[in-house]
Amino acid sequence: MSAAGASGTTRAEQPTKGARTRAAIMAAATELFRERGFHETSLSDIGAAAGVSGPAIYRYFKSKGELLSVLIEEAAVLWRNTVDTVLNEDTPPMITLERLIDAAIELQLRNGNLRDVFVRGYRYLDEDARRRVARIERVRTAEWIHVLSEVHPGLSEEEARAAVTMVDGMLRSITTLPLERDRLAAVMKDMVFGGLLSVGQPRPASVVPA
Numbered sequence: 001m002s003a004a005g006a007s008g009t010t011r012a013e014q015p016t017k018g019a020r021t022r023a024a025i026m027a028a029a030t031e032l033f034r035e036r037g038f039h040e041t042s043l044s045d046i047g048a049a050a051g052v053s054g055p056a057i058y059r060y061f062k063s064k065g066e067l068l069s070v071l072i073e074e075a076a077v078l079w080r081n082t083v084d085t086v087l088n089e090d091t092p093p094m095i096t097l098e099r100l101i102d103a104a105i106e107l108q109l110r111n112g113n114l115r116d117v118f119v120r121g122y123r124y125l126d127e128d129a130r131r132r133v134a135r136i137e138r139v140r141t142a143e144w145i146h147v148l149s150e151v152h153p154g155l156s157e158e159e160a161r162a163a164v165t166m167v168d169g170m171l172r173s174i175t176t177l178p179l180e181r182d183r184l185a186a187v188m189k190d191m192v193f194g195g196l197l198s199v200g201q202p203r204p205a206s207v208v209p210a
Helices: 017-036 043-050 054-059 064-087 093-124 127-151 157-176 181-198
Strands: none
Touching (some): 017 043, 043 054, 043 064, 127 157
């Protein structure tokens, strides 16, 4: 194998020019797809934002649709790998749940735009790409549900699934809130962790002033 391996890096792990250009195209597409939407963004727009000509993008992606597909599949894999990393630590269920939340918040803060593209652009994928992404998402969601069910054995699968789905919505909101990063992460963790722990639990009766 040459000095530039399959990952597009040299022996010194420096990205090649092609790898840097591809990464710039993906970053520009992520931002523009999130801001404008898939249909309203052209390859020329992406090229201009990435510092390359529109036609040059075809050296890396066959079409705008393929570029979207790569972005969405990358987002799905990142979230799947986040779950796997935590589960491989083999900690007690409560600690596993807390670490899942910490990891998910960190990933959302770091790659929120990519996750937004996942949510908004999924319907534009072709059938093969949808199946691949759906398979990854099913496994990720099932593992979150399993951990939550271990923490709350009395929850039905439907209740656990609903709670996990709502967590996704809460996490996506984090990138739109005007708060310093560490404080934002702390508030989000309190909301998500506290919310999941309260699912199915009795609450004190309301006290109505006389």
